[in-house]
Amino acid sequence: MKRDFLFTCLALAVLVLSVVPIGTAVFLLGFVYGDSPCVMCWEQRIGMAIIALLGLFILRYGPKPKYIGLSVFVGCWGVFMGLRHTGMHAARDVGQGFSIEIMSAHTYTWALFIYWICIVTMGVLLMLMRERDASAGLQPLRAVEKLAMVVFMVVIAGNIVQAFASTGPPPYAGQSDPIRFSFDPKHWVWSLDEWSSLPISLRGRWSIEKPAVAALPGDPSAGPLANLPALAIKEQKRIAVPLRGTPTDLAYDAGTDRFLLTTQSGVYLLDGTLSRVLRYTIVDPGFSIDLGQFAGAAFLDRNTVMALGENKGFTILRENDGADADKNFRYFLESFDKFDEMSRSRLGTVRSRMMYVMSLASDPATNSIYAVTVPNSKVKKLVVSRFDQGDKTLSEEFVPKLAPDSGLKFAGKNRSLDELYVTGAVIADGRMYAISAGYSTLLAIDLVSHSVVAAHAIPGLVHPTGIAVKGGDFYIVGAGGEVFVISKP
Amino acid sequence: MEFLNFVLLFIIAYLLLRKPQKERLAFRLLVVSVLLMVAMFLVATRTAILPGVNY
Numbered sequence: 001m002k003r004d005f006l007f008t009c010l011a012l013a014v015l016v017l018s019v020v021p022i023g024t025a026v027f028l029l030g031f032v033y034g035d036s037p038c039v040m041c042w043e044q045r046i047g048m049a050i051i052a053l054l055g056l057f058i059l060r061y062g063p064k065p066k067y068i069g070l071s072v073f074v075g076c077w078g079v080f081m082g083l084r085h086t087g088m089h090a091a092r093d094v095g096q097g098f099s100i101e102i103m104s105a106h107t108y109t110w111a112l113f114i115y116w117i118c119i120v121t122m123g124v125l126l127m128l129m130r131e132r133d134a135s136a137g138l139q140p141l142r143a144v145e146k147l148a149m150v151v152f153m154v155v156i157a158g159n160i161v162q163a164f165a166s167t168g169p170p171p172y173a174g175q176s177d178p179i180r181f182s183f184d185p186k187h188w189v190w191s192l193d194e195w196s197s198l199p200i201s202l203r204g205r206w207s208i209e210k211p212a213v214a215a216l217p218g219d220p221s222a223g224p225l226a227n228l229p230a231l232a233i234k235e236q237k238r239i240a241v242p243l244r245g246t247p248t249d250l251a252y253d254a255g256t257d258r259f260l261l262t263t264q265s266g267v268y269l270l271d272g273t274l275s276r277v278l279r280y281t282i283v284d285p286g287f288s289i290d291l292g293q294f295a296g297a298a299f300l301d302r303n304t305v306m307a308l309g310e311n312k313g314f315t316i317l318r319e320n321d322g323a324d325a326d327k328n329f330r331y332f333l334e335s336f337d338k339f340d341e342m343s344r345s346r347l348g349t350v351r352s353r354m355m356y357v358m359s360l361a362s363d364p365a366t367n368s369i370y371a372v373t374v375p376n377s378k379v380k381k382l383v384v385s386r387f388d389q390g391d392k393t394l395s396e397e398f399v400p401k402l403a404p405d406s407g408l409k410f411a412g413k414n415r416s417l418d419e420l421y422v423t424g425a426v427i428a429d430g431r432m433y434a435i436s437a438g439y440s441t442l443l444a445i446d447l448v449s450h451s452v453v454a455a456h457a458i459p460g461l462v463h464p465t466g467i468a469v470k471g472g473d474f475y476i477v478g479a480g481g482e483v484f485v486i487s488k489p
Numbered sequence: 490m491e492f493l494n495f496v497l498l499f500i501i502a503y504l505l506l507r508k509p510q511k512e513r514l515a516f517r518l519l520v521v522s523v524l525l526m527v528a529m530f531l532v533a534t535r536t537a538i539l540p541g542v543n544y
Contacts, residue, residue: 039491039529039533040530040533040534042491042529043491043526043529043530043533046491046494046495046498046522046526047526049495049498050498050519050522050523050526053498053501053502053505053519054519056502056505057505057515057516057519060505060509060512061509061512066516067516070519070520070523073523074523074526077527081530083540084534084538084539084540086540087540087541087542088540088541090542091542138509138510138512141506146506149502149505149506150506152502153499153502153503153506156495156498156499156502157499159495160492160495160496160499163491163492163494163495164492166491167490167491167492168492169492169493170490170492170493171490172490173490173491173529173532173533174490174491174529174533176533194529194532194533195532198535198536199536200535200536200538201535201536201537201538202537202538202539203537203538203539203541204536204537204538204541205537205541206537206539206541206542206543
């Protein structure tokens with residue numbers, strides 16, 4: 001390929017980059033339609049201009065490695081900027097985004113695409129380059145190259161005008177929510193907001209730690225609710241069967257007199273005395289959807305169980321004595337012929353989105369399943385989520401309040417139910433009974449009025465991770481394998 | 490700061506067009522422009538530098 005043709009291609013690429021995204025943005029979208037870039041969009045636009053300018057460097061001085069290297073660097077940085085910006089809006093409801101949408105994509109997503117095209121173009125041009133093309137040194141400019149330079153400067157001049165009006169001279173900087181562009185100075189906003197003192201973080205509100213019960217305070221008298229009546233532990237025993245992992249939740253089915261117990265990846269059906277394993281399996285957590293560690297367990301019917309991970313991923317298993325062990329190799333790590341996996345998916349939430357859960361409860365009366373959030377360092381809110389058992393889709397979420405006629409009071413002005421750490425839940429008598437490993441507190445939540453109608457302290461619990469109801473008793477399992485039996489009030 | 494960066498880019502392009510012998514100055518100014526662009530993006534995103542999604 002002749003050198004002139006290759007460098008003509010480069011000049012045309014610079015022209016296209018200058019005119020299409022940058023020129024259109026300033027002259028058409030900016031001056032005509034009044035669109036002002038936010039601070040991130042400004043930097044994305046500047047990055048494209050830098051890549052175009054590096055193309056001009058190559059046209060002028062030849063393809064020196066430092067020009068190509070800086071182009072690749074800025075291209076990659078631009079892809080990161082586009083990803084970072086798109087990430088703020090990508091997971092919202094369909095059609096949502098920030099500022100204007102062009103041909104079904106918002107400008108920040110176009111930036112991501114354009115930077116990617118720039119890197120691809122660099123790769124193609126480099127592949128087409130011959131050794132003789134690599135000669136460096138001052139090159140006389142041909143007409144198309146002069147045109148590229150002049151057009152670039154005109155586009156940059158337009159950006160100088162728009163940037164002066166929209167963001168101002170230093171030290172003013174671009175804004176997060178810029179107002180519509182105007183040539184009238186009375187509509188110019190010059191802001192120093194971007195320089196305000198804020199904490200620096202890599203993941204911000206997404207740096208959320210996984211749940212843990214070991215360090216939680218267990219003394220109910222230090223809890224957020226004052227003067228709670230205590231429930232005594234009437235019997236304490238240990239789960240004597242071998243388990244792979246430690247207990248993470250418990251459920252009971254009265255029809256078959258069996259308990260369901262989960263460990264981090266295990267699903268166990270035990271007899272009514274918790275002394276014999278009737279069937280079990282260890283779910284392969286590495287297959288398909290990430291289930292995290294199991295934290296919730298519930299019977300959906302007498303032969304179907306659901307295990308919920310703390311990230312709200314779930315698996316539904318049905319008992320089957322004739323299960324195909326070969327077919328089930330992908331789903332399980334042990335005991336391949338006792339269950340079939342019916343589905344593996346995730347529960348989606350809104351209020352609970354940035355919190356993990358450590359409980360699962362089934363309510364056959366309303367064909368619903370429930371989960372309760374645990375607080376973390378970023379988000380502290382006790383949210384109850386209800387899902388339709390049929391399609392496993394969110395039906396409602398609520399933040400329970402203290403029922404006015406419950407007699408319950410907070411222990412101090414700044415105390416709240418949000419301090420509780422619900423690690424087990426069960427539905428009985430139209431109420432949810434939720435056990436908090438933090439402060440060993442048992443809540444009774446009315447599922448119609450969304451209020452806490454009663455609460456009790458249970459001194460002596462050790463790291464409770466699950467609760468079930470059998471007859472007139474609560475069975476609360478601890479992470480260490482203990483089972484605490486308490487009479488229902 | 491964006492205004493400053495565009496002025497810088499204009500000056501660099503002018504050097505390439507009219508004073509090409511000042512290649513070293515032009516490239517150094519371009520590096521300054523890149524650093525300013527990177528710095529301003531990090532200032533704007535400092536409370537959550539990485540994309541806010543699941544990894």
